[in-house]
Amino acid sequence: MSKPLPSRILVLGATSAIAMAVTRRLVSPGAHFFLVARNPARLDAVRRDLLTRGAASVTTQAMDLDDTAAHPEMLAAAVQSLGTIEAALIAHGVLGDQEQAQASYAVAEAVLRTNFLSAVSLITWLANYFESTRQGTLAVISSVAGDRGRKSNYVYGASKGALNIFLDGVRNRIDRAGVQVLTIRPGFVSTPMTAHLPQGALFSSPGTVAQGILKAIGRRKDVVYLPGFWAPIMFVIRGIPQSIFKKLNL
């Protein structure tokens, strides 16, 4: 038995390719959205798309989610607008440039601030909200890169790995209040974030990933690798001993 899909939805990073694919699939005559993203023009295009496709209401707020001090006010506005937040999707993030990040702490810090610290701020507030309302789904887009540090992107990987551990703890705390905490670990996805990379056979579409996210929400999963073939791949990669791993070119 899978639970019905949420109809009062908060999306942080609503103009990301995966978030757009998810919200499109959640459109129904009863669906209410509160969308947050940095760029007002893009946010407006997404708002129009969801309304045209038949969403009941779409409210937007343009803000930089790095501004953690502004989170509580924005989240309160989302509750005000939606009545109840049934599901929150945290989808914002940056890939960062590994070479720059390993050369400069300031660059690494910016990646950690966006991918980890701003998410911690949002999750802290939302976990308390969901725990007090004893319902809800907190879905957070992490990455397979968070499973193991690799020389090609360990700053990004560390931001996602830290996020994974934080979410494990939050789940352990509020699952018993009836809250689903879903860690989403996509592999390579064809999005603007990866447009500069050569697109190999391991790339999947935002639509495929979105489908998997909705299925995982419906089945009350805790952690999901998307597409599913990444689960055995990462199982193997996590199992490689350090003595060998440190010599690999990954």
Place this chain on the structure above:
Amino acid sequence: MRGNVVSEQAEPKFQSWGHYPLLQADLVPLHWMTDFPLAAPPANAMLPVGLGRSYGDCCLLDHGTLLNTRGMTRLLDFNAETGLLRCEAGVSLAEILDFAVPRGWFLPVTPGTKYVTVGGAIANDIHGKNHHAAGTFGRHTPRFELVRSDGTRMVCSATENPEWYRATIAGLGLTGLITWAEVELRSIVSRKIDYKGIKFNGIEEFLAISRASSHIEYTVSWIDCVSQGSSFARGIFMQGTHSMAPDKLSPSGQPRLAVPMNMPAAVLNRFTVGAFNALYYHKQLSRIRTALVDYETFFFPLDSVLHWNRIYGRDGLLQFQCVLPDNGDARGMTQILRTITASGLASFLAVIKVFGDVPSPGMMSFPRPGITLALDFPIRRDVSFALLDRLAEITLEHGGCMYPAKDARMTPHQFQTFYPQWQHFAAFIDPGFSSAFWQRVTAHV
């Protein structure tokens, strides 16, 4: 590593439907209407592209920058009273149908594949089986936004920037980037099409049935371009109208068949195509057959097999589409068909239709009153190129015209005779834009 031998031989990042010609270009994805002009404009020329269903080189640019609009797929507004849809230019007609059909709406003009973008449909001013009644796609796009490489944004319609409106419809993507467009949908009450197939034998009979069918919304004919003698120019005249009996408006499923790889070129030859044509013609036993069919079957029989172009093998295919004025005697079309049957090169996929006289706003629009013939040829350099060149000459001799979206062979002389307004149009081309087609047909001879 750019520019070395390996990358020159690499598979191009973007190909047209005919897999010919193969040209190397950079591909820049556009995800938002504000992504253009590019933050870092390229040193070379640019061209917007969509799903690459143009057959030849009008969606290609050698060593240029192709602006891929398939990231811009948002619907921006829909008026459920009038059926006016506003969407981003990268939305495909398949995506419009997925949205519109369950709401009781349909495309105003439906081409032979639904895998084309709205931007591409405007840029090529595409046509369909209802051309005699509804005209081209561009007649049903009352407004759109055009963005130039210098950052100028223009809303274009019959009354706002009207010259730019006329130049951009059928403008082959050269006048700038279309970011959004309005499309006038038409209402339906069923997915079904009332279909009638009528066998004909020869061009005269085809024309007679055509004249008697002008009140039918959709008409097109399959024509046998292989058989000679008593079977010469036999075919099936297909009529369709949207069923008026209210029925379920469920969305379409996904295609389940695909040609997985390029076939050996020998798969298609005079004998296999001839046998296929005989089967297809005789499958309909009676002279007239009626049926209630799904719109997918009626409009997009080929879309049910993804990558069907791979049956032409690695060398690819060319399509030939011309329109000849209907002088009443069909001499030109008969000459074209005789030349094709004599060559033995024709494929199964050949259609013939009488265009109507509904004018297009497009300055460079291809459809015009007359008889249009479209068919595919496998690329065999020595023989099919010579045949295509001969067909273009016959088209020219009979005062006809050829369709840039289907072309990779037209000479500058032929193009400039078919489209004498080309120099007037050229003034509207964005200085940062070009295409392999445009460079070819405007080259000095």
